[in-house]
Amino acid sequence: MLQVALLRQDPEAVKRKLSIKNFQEISLVDEIIQLDDERKSTQARFDEVQSKINAASKNIGALMAQGKKQEADTLKAEITALKPTLEPIKARYTEIEDTLFNKLVLLPNLPQDEVPAGKSADDNEIVRQNGETLLPAGGNQPHWDLIQSYELVDFETGAKITGRGFPVYTGQGAKFQRALIQYFLDFNTEAGYREFIPPFMVNEASAFATGQLPDKEGQMYHVTEDNFYLIPTAEVPVTNIYRDVILQQEELPLKLTAYSPCFRREAGSFGKDVRGLNRVHQFEKVEIIQITHPDKSNEAFQQMVTHVEKLLQSLELPYRILRLCGADMSFTSAVTYDFEVFSGAQERWLEVSSVSNFETYQANRLKCRFKNEAGKTQLVHTLNGSSLALPRIVAALLENNQTPVGIRIPQVLRPYFGKELITK
Known part of the structure; x- marks a missing residue:
C-alpha cells in the first residue's frame, strides 16, 4: 500500500x-x-x-x-x-x-524508473537469453504425450477426484516431482535461505498484507465457513511471519525459502497454451523471499535474479529473462523479471519464475518495520521469487530431454532421482 x-x-x-x-x-x-x-x-x-x-x-x-x-x-x-x-x-x-x-488500497505499487511502458506482455523487454532454442534431437513430442506414454501424470483421475486442472502424479512422475522439490530447497538453503514449512491456508489479514486482497480475490480458493484462503504461493504465509514485527537493523536481510502446493482459480481456456501442465489449478512451487534494508533492496533483487539464473543453468535448460512492462506487472510489484524456459516440442517459451521487488508496498500493509541507527522505526523492503515453479519446469525438462531410450535426467538431479533416465 x-x-x-x-x-x-x-x-x-x-x-x-x-x-x-x-x-x-x-x-x-x-x-x-x-x-x-x-x-x-x-x-x-x-x-x-x-x-x-x-x-x-x-x-x-x-x-x-x-x-x-x-x-x-x-x-x-x-x-x-x-x-x-x-x-x-x-x-x-x-x-x-x-x-x-x-x-x-485501490492504488497499485509505483513502477521503478527502469520499468518500460507498454500495453501487454508483447512489450516486455528481453534482458538476456542463454541456450539454443532448437527442436529436441531425440524427438519432438509435447509433454502431454510424454506423460501419457511414460505414465507420469494422470489427469483423468485428478478430474474424477477433484476437477479439471488437478493432476495426479504417479510412479516416476511423483518421484521426479519430489526430486525437483528437494533439489530446489537444497540449492536455496546452501545459498543462505532459511527453510520454512508454512500453513497452506491463510486468513484474510494475511492475504491483504501481501496484496492478494482485494486485487486477486477471484483467483483464490476461499474456505467460506472459516474465511480462510488456500495460498496461491508460499510468499503469502512466509512473508506474514513478519507481520506486525519490528526488526533490528542488524537482523537484515532475512532470507527465507519454502515449498508449498499452490492453488489458483485461473480460468483456463482450451488450446495448446493450457494443455497438460501448462496451466493447472494446483501445482508445486519453491519460493525465495528477502526482507531487506531499503538501501539494499535493489542489490538483493539482482542477487535473487542471479540465484534463479544459476538454478536454471544447472538444469541445462535454454532460458531468457524478461523485464516486465508496466501493464504486465503485478499490482504489488515495483519491478519484476520473468524467467522463461524454451519448450522445444511446443516451440514456445514457458514462464517458470518471477522475481519481484515490492519495496515498501507490502511492508506498509504488513506493518513490518526495523529500527534504524537513529532508533527510529522505518519500513523494510520485501522481495520474492519462484525458485522454481514445477509444472512448466517439468514440461520443459521432459520435452527437451527426450531420447529414443527414455527421458534424460539432468546431471544435478540424478542423485535425487536415483537414475539417469525416466524409462517406460
Whole structure:
C-alpha cells in the first residue's frame, strides 16, 4: 500500500508512474490528497476543542481555590457546551480515515524508473537469453504425450477426484516431482535461505498484507465457513511471519525459502497454451523471499535474479529473462523479471519464475518495520521469487530431454532421482 506522504510529495510524478501500469483511476490520487487535507483539518478542530476543555478544566480548580465560584461555574458551563461537539468531530474523522484507507488500497505499487511502458506482455523487454532454442534431437513430442506414454501424470483421475486442472502424479512422475522439490530447497538453503514449512491456508489479514486482497480475490480458493484462503504461493504465509514485527537493523536481510502446493482459480481456456501442465489449478512451487534494508533492496533483487539464473543453468535448460512492462506487472510489484524456459516440442517459451521487488508496498500493509541507527522505526523492503515453479519446469525438462531410450535426467538431479533416465 502506498503512503499518503509519497502521494503528497509529487502528485504529478505519482500519476505518471501509475499511467505506466495502465492504471485508469488516476483521479484517486487527488481524491486521497483532498481526504488527507480534510482529515488534518478535522483533527485540528478536535484538538482545538479538546484544548479549550482541558484549559477550562485546569482553570476551574484554581478559581475554586480562590473562592471565585461564579467564574468557575461559567467555565463548567462552557465545558458542558463543548463536550457534545467532540463526538461528531471524532465520528467524522473516523469516517474520513476509513474512506481514505479504502481508496489507498485501490492504488497499485509505483513502477521503478527502469520499468518500460507498454500495453501487454508483447512489450516486455528481453534482458538476456542463454541456450539454443532448437527442436529436441531425440524427438519432438509435447509433454502431454510424454506423460501419457511414460505414465507420469494422470489427469483423468485428478478430474474424477477433484476437477479439471488437478493432476495426479504417479510412479516416476511423483518421484521426479519430489526430486525437483528437494533439489530446489537444497540449492536455496546452501545459498543462505532459511527453510520454512508454512500453513497452506491463510486468513484474510494475511492475504491483504501481501496484496492478494482485494486485487486477486477471484483467483483464490476461499474456505467460506472459516474465511480462510488456500495460498496461491508460499510468499503469502512466509512473508506474514513478519507481520506486525519490528526488526533490528542488524537482523537484515532475512532470507527465507519454502515449498508449498499452490492453488489458483485461473480460468483456463482450451488450446495448446493450457494443455497438460501448462496451466493447472494446483501445482508445486519453491519460493525465495528477502526482507531487506531499503538501501539494499535493489542489490538483493539482482542477487535473487542471479540465484534463479544459476538454478536454471544447472538444469541445462535454454532460458531468457524478461523485464516486465508496466501493464504486465503485478499490482504489488515495483519491478519484476520473468524467467522463461524454451519448450522445444511446443516451440514456445514457458514462464517458470518471477522475481519481484515490492519495496515498501507490502511492508506498509504488513506493518513490518526495523529500527534504524537513529532508533527510529522505518519500513523494510520485501522481495520474492519462484525458485522454481514445477509444472512448466517439468514440461520443459521432459520435452527437451527426450531420447529414443527414455527421458534424460539432468546431471544435478540424478542423485535425487536415483537414475539417469525416466524409462517406460
